[in-house]
Amino acid sequence: MLLPRPLVIVCLLLGVAPAATAAEARRPNILFILADDLGYSDLGCYGGEIETPNLDALAARGLRFTQFYNTARCWPSRAAFLTGYYAQQVHRDDLPKLGGGNDGTRQKWARLLPDFLKPLGYRSYHSGKWHVDGSPLAGGFDHSFMMQNQGNFFTARGNFVDDVAVTPDADESGYYATTETADYAIDWLKDHAKNHPNQPFFEYVAFIAPHFPLHALPEDIARYRDRYLEGWERMRAERYEHQQAMKLLDTPLSPVEHDLGPPYDFPNVLEGFGPGEVNRPLPWDDLTDEQRRFQATKMAIHAAMVDRMDREIGRIIDQLKAMGAYDDTIIMFAADNGASAELMIRNGGHDKTAEPGSEATYLCLGPGFSNACNTPFRRHKVWVHEGGISTPLIVHWPKGIAAQGELRRTPAHLIDIVPTLLDVLDAEKPTEWNGKPIPPAPGRSLLPAFAADVPIERDSLWWSHNGHRAVRQGDWKLVAARGEPWELYDMRTDRAESNNLAAQQPERVQELETLWNKQQDEMIDLAKQTPKLGRTGAKQKKAKRQQPRSQPAP
Template sequence: MKPAFVIVSLLISAVGVCRGPVAASPASDTPPNIVIILADDMGFSDLGCYGGEIETPHLDSLAHHGLRFTQFYNTARCWPTRSSLLSGYYAQQIHRDALPGVRGGAGGVRQSWAKLLPDYLSPAGYRSYHSGKWHIDGKVLNAGFDRSLDVRNQGNYFTSNGNLIDDVPVKAPADEEGYYTTVATADHAIDCLQDHAANHADKPFFHYVAFIAPHFPLHVLPEDITKYRDSYLDGWGEMRKSRFARQKKLGITATTLAPIEPDLGPPYAFPDAMEKLGPDEVNRPLPWNELSESQQRFQATKMAIHAAMIDRMDHEIGRIIDQLKVMNAFDNTLILFASDNGASAEIMVRNGGHDPNAAPGSAATYLCLGPGFSSACNTPHRRHKTWVHEGGVSTPMIAHWPRGISSANELRHTPAHVIDVLPTVLEIAGIETPKRPDGAEIPNLPGKSLLPAFAVDQTIPRESLWWMHDGHRAVRVGDWKLVGSKGEPWELYDLTSDRAEQNNLASKMPEKVQELERVWQQQTDSFIELAQQTLDDQPKRRRGTARPSKN
């Protein structure tokens, strides 16, 4: 197979940081570098280029000079998305999310053939780096990465305690004043890039940068919250209206705006957390005018911290971009940016607990966004992280590659999914899917290369997209989506005009429901059959859930 970077090149031819900048000039015929940046719990509309009011100039610039996908999907949860992104398989195929009667989930172990992207890229000469969250089974370096910062500490942004460097635990210094995980993640990424420029400039690189932000706890540098402190006092309803208006103007959506579901709270109830957080916390997205002034301030402050965390993440992405430019790698680097799931309605208190007297966003606090502003962050879609309605599984996706994408500031409307990233990268790098060590074929990758959509706005042909998480399930065939929450009957939506999932056609079109249900069940059964082949390799303490209802 002729490397796609050669084909694309033929078509389009008709900051000082850390130790200081290190430059290198790659040869014009080198394969492209790959940088995948993943946010954690960020909503569909949080970026400026997707309708948000948060200042994200660096990501907006990538979008302005690249592409924005309007119907890109994740798996609705952190660890399944990461496994799917780097393996190219649905997480359930490789024991990384639960199936009926099959052990798996967050503690599941991939089959020996379920390699991650670095193992595909290494034979082609790539070096691979990881900075940030892992949340995939096994050690990072064993997955083919040459260097890694594994941010295991996800409960306190202000200490490195519990993290790993190259799979070795970090010894946190006694005084970590000024430490912040988002900055540290970028520092590590930049250090890897500088080392690459100095010592491996003749090789292409893959860098997986997985920020924790803006995942709870809502922790923020004090100087970052200032610009947003009073920005959200008008409430989540007004925020949604403003974002939706901007989205319509940008052409991001053609749907209606999903109304807030006032009776839908967090996916998991933690009554003790509500007691610790005090009377200003609310676990339902009530009308803003029904909240007390104190409650409004508390909720608006949480959203301000969420916004500041994204603002800071964008700033750190800007530093990484600066390093790519200094080492003359920017033009030949494909940068992909997405979020692992929709914004979260969760409310809980973990780790060190919550001190209600401490400054909001400080290390002594443990705040979560909650269902009100989560609904606003997922504008215009319905529901949140863990659900497989559009609000849970929709993500912004930016693709930027000056040498390989000639279009700029354009939208791509094809439905796509994180399972498509690996086959896209393999085609760009000209890499064939390898066989098992015994010579047998590995299971077919379910995703599709998005390379044709990089050239023009077109729909990538596929049979279906499939979801299952926490008892929630869905399938998309063309523009039809069948979706059901745990224990609830199927709902049917025509996504050509109703991505807000408001006009349930299930009762009017029972034959279409049955047709899509068969597709979902056939896919589920095939995944179960595949996973059962290696069931004995799974940790015995993990068990699957009961088979979801078919109704």
């Protein structure tokens, strides 16, 4: 009797003879965890000093991808992950004269992953941030806890359970969004174990942490309160040293761009935050004592948010173990973009007299410590330089991956998750939906890399966001910030993007620029078939102006 392909793969990877029958074989469960505004080096297993023992343990017993990419922003990354397409292909990021973006609507054929898993017997669950058009239930999830309120970690106001608005408790003193996200994820798992024990599950846990506002529990902040008083240069150097010891990357440490501030200009923000705020990654010794304390406190809150997220992930893992699902659950962890240099005040303002990290405050990490969180890369969320688009990817699956603690160096992207999972499950994606053809998707299966550190063949990877552009073909990356000329880098030895080779290799620049334009033109041709979905009746918004590099620092 022929065995299902997933079981054959498991046996080959584990080096054992397949002994089960087809009837005994069962498809693995899937748990995908996504962080928000997490720096490449924030986790201990990627060089950081923040306590993340649960994620570190998954990495030690699984795989770490060193060149995994997102889209540089939250909503296009979520579209890429859940559909397997570049966000521009499904109206979830801008294209010239066609719109698209956070208010764009996917085409009918642009299904989310649960729709492809349902025919295979899966039940799907969501907990946390959404930021995709439509609702989670309409997207194929059986249950959802959707956190629409992203401006206050201490209230349930604005959240939904199974598309029904939550009524907050009169006393919310014990509420914290990161814990609530894990609570619902665990509730869905318990319900699954009780009522659907013979079916596999897909659970998508989307933490808002450590996205601004910097809100954390006081006891978590206390663990890091004085940890960062030596400054962002010291933190960056220590993280880089750890990465080198891990042999994580072969690249120099990128130089600090002292004149590069937040991606968007909010002129009154410094006054709103007070004299402790700075909008440039200036030398730490040039700051006042008040500024150093303020910046170190912000980083302490960021660290506390990451620490708490890891603790909650530990509780979800404990639930998997309790229900006997841990060994045969594919656990993946990634982030939607790099750490953020943004400085803004929303959602009712910021009380400068309140305890930092409390509900009355609205703090953002800013360019100094964001630069350190993205070690060893340049720039931040929004930009498509490596600091904006590089994310950890941890893959853990005891029954399917024999390797433990190994690195995978093949370039890969969120668009690869859907084809990877379908390949693992030996499932073919439909070629049409409701009689309409489904266009070919750009992602590639990473399944071969589960077994060995092998390259995944592809023509290129492509980025465009807010006027920032990039394309990577093999080891060469062409990248340009909005309004700036193309830069060319050899990713084999310079992922820090320190040595611009554009002037020395103009022919390669031209070749890669042609490739970037070709891919954008193909996306435009696809989007033109359903142009009204790009903006759903709203006026096309002008791109927010990038903060001038020449603006004087405070």
